[in-house]
Amino acid sequence: MAIVTAKDFDFHFPDWLHAPEVTDEERKKIQASGLAEPYVIFGKEGMCNPTEFCFFCGEKLTLPMVMWHGSNHSEIWLHPNCVRPFCNRMMRDFNQLAIGKDEANAILKKQKADGG
Ligand SMILES: [Zn+2]
Numbered sequence: 177m178a179i180v181t182a183k184d185f186d187f188h189f190p191d192w193l194h195a196p197e198v199t200d201e202e203r204k205k206i207q208a209s210g211l212a213e214p215y216v217i218f219g220k221e222g223m224c225n226p227t228e229f230c231f232f233c234g235e236k237l238t239l240p241m242v243m244w245h246g247s248n249h250s251e252i253w254l255h256p257n258c259v260r261p262f263c264n265r266m267m268r269d270f271n272q273l274a275i276g277k278d279e280a281n282a283i284l285k286k287q288k289a290d291g292g
Pocket of ligand 1 (some may be wrong): 258288
């Protein structure tokens with residue numbers, strides 16, 4: 177899970193590039209090899225690309241956002257305020273299996289009344 181803010185879309189340089197144990201000569205060799213290219217994690221050129229709309233409410237996403245990715249690297253993107261109600265509804269389904277539908281619905285009803 178990640179909380180994604182505007183700075184997460186910036187290009188970054190590898191942290192080790194400016195480590196004191198890397199000599200200037202080594203640094204030049206690394207840079208010449210292309211291994212020290214700036215990179216982004218989030219955004220069009222990165223590993224994770226936000227969707228335009230929130231997975232839970234369907235409204236347009238704005239920063240900050242919350243991102244989760246699963247074992248198959250699929251991603252869900254949410255407004256921070258949508259995380260709690262989304263998780264409550266997932267727990268409702270779990271609770272239905274664990275304690276029954278009526279009690280699961282009663283718990284969710286109370287959570288909704290409490291803002292989630
Ligand atoms: Zn949302």
